[in-house]
Every structure is written in C-alpha cells, then in structure tokens.
Amino acid sequence: MSRPDRAAACSRPALRWTALLLGALLLAACQQQMADQPRYQPLQKSTFFRDERSARPLPPGTVARGELREGALYTGKANGALVEALPLPLTLALLERGQERFDIFCSPCHGRVGTGDGMIVQRGYRRPPSYHIDRLRQAPIGHFFDVVTNGFGAMPSYAAQLPPEDRWAIAAYIRALQLSQEAPLADLPPAERQRLLGEKQ
Numbered sequence: 001m002s003r004p005d006r007a008a009a010c011s012r013p014a015l016r017w018t019a020l021l022l023g024a025l026l027l028a029a030c031q032q033q034m035a036d037q038p039r040y041q042p043l044q045k046s047t048f049f050r051d052e053r054s055a056r057p058l059p060p061g062t063v064a065r066g067e068l069r070e071g072a073l074y075t076g077k078a079n080g081a082l083v084e085a086l087p088l089p090l091t092l093a094l095l096e097r098g099q100e101r102f103d104i105f106c107s108p109c110h111g112r113v114g115t116g117d118g119m120i121v122q123r124g125y126r127r128p129p130s131y132h133i134d135r136l137r138q139a140p141i142g143h144f145f146d147v148v149t150n151g152f153g154a155m156p157s158y159a160a161q162l163p164p165e166d167r168w169a170i171a172a173y174i175r176a177l178q179l180s181q182e183a184p185l186a187d188l189p190p191a192e193r194q195r196l197l198g199e200k201q
Helices: 003-035 092-110 141-150 164-182 190-200
Strands: none
Touching: 092 164, 141 164
16 A cells, blocks of 8 residues: 555544534534523513513413313303302212311301301401301302302402312301201201200100
C-alpha cells in the first residue's frame, strides 16, 4: 500500500468520528434552544397585553379538567327543579355519615334534632327555622342539598367544607330527623307500638 493510500485509509475513521461529534453538537445545540424558549415567570410584567399581566384571566365558563360537575348529584336539580329523590343509594352507612357531618356542621345552629335551638342560637345568634315545620317537611330533599351548597339567609355555603356526597348524606339525615319526630304509630314495629301504647295508659 502506497503512502497516500495509507494516509487516506487512516483519515477515514477520523473523518467519521469528527462528523459524529459535529452532529451530536448540532443536536445538543438545537435541544438547548428548545429548552430555553422565551417564557414569562409567574406574575411577571408583560408589555404585550394592555393590562401588563403575563398571567391571563380564564375565559368565562372555563372548567378545570375533571371538575365538570353536572347532574343532580352535584346541583341538586334535574331539569331546573329541585330533586325529590336522593341521587345516592340510601344506606345505613350514608345515614351514619350524615349524622356525623350534621353534628359537626349543622347542630351548632340547628340543634341535635333540628328544632333550631343549637348552642350558638342559645348564645344570641339568629334562630334558624325548625326542620319540623310543614314548609320544610314538604320541601324536596334537593332543597336541603341546595341550602347546604349555596347557603341561605344567615347560613353560609358549606360547599368548600363538604363534598357533594356528604351534603346528600346530611340531607338524608335531615329526612330521618323529620321522620323521627313525626313518625306515624302504624309505622313502628309491633313491640315498640305496644310499649308506647302501654306508656300512654
């Protein structure tokens, strides 16, 4: 092999490595430019928008992903009217959860049995209506969910503290309280009926 041929053979691998190295550098440079794109930092001033805020307000009606809350479970309404029936299965666990949440959030004003004589009322706060008046006994169950969700009169909204399922549990427990205070004698088991009739005589 002549000297020029030997030099050409030796330079081929060097050229390959040089080309690979240059290609890698070019790719790295492109990636770095893409990673360092111009962007605003949070709350940074912007000269592009008239209000000079880089953080743009959300368009009206924007809903966070996974947070679209439609239907009776979330609104208490169907076709624009308050629902008459509980949108969850009525179970003992639901009533127990409703009692627990009611005792924490509602009884300070409404009292343990819903007569409106809670501890806060006894200390001068405005008295809420009893759950046992005809107007509230005849109200659809969606009314109680709606009031807990949106507030009413002096009562604030509890939507931030109670998820929809807990608000329905409270509504179901209020119905149980109403039944407990006005249950017809015929609805009681025979042994309980006899006991009550014996106490009255």
